[in-house]
Amino acid sequence: MPLKYIFEMPEMVRQVGMAHGILFIAYVLGGILLIKPMKWSLKQIGIILGCSMLPFGPFYVEKKYL
Template sequence: MDISVKTFKIVSTLEAISFLVLLGIAMPLKYIWDMPQMVRVVGMAHGILFIAYIIGAYLMKEKLNWSWGTLAIVMLCSVLPFGPFYAEKKYL
């Protein structure tokens, strides 16, 4: 399976945005205004994008000859708000 850097950047950006929407919009709607529907929708989209990001990061390791340490940092960035934006700027 081959993935381009451009495709990984798109997945990375979408994953970051979905995480921020989940944390900043969907979670407050659920816990403050008792509207859990948004968490279901955004949470599912974010979950799929998160898995695509992790797989894409591994494929980028192979393609760009990243060290295991670089891969670990890029994967760690996936669980931090704004992390994928940092990984994109620094490693791609």
């Protein structure tokens, strides 16, 4: 959004938004694929996937669960 409104570069929103979406999907899929190898409980995977929607949430997950 700063690129669009502050720097007047609306064309960048599409590219940055696409990268953000792909990384979000990769994070969620990675969390799902690691359930069995990491032996996470249902509560833990709920916290891990919930943190994907919080700013800086993945940093908490990395420190606590990985």
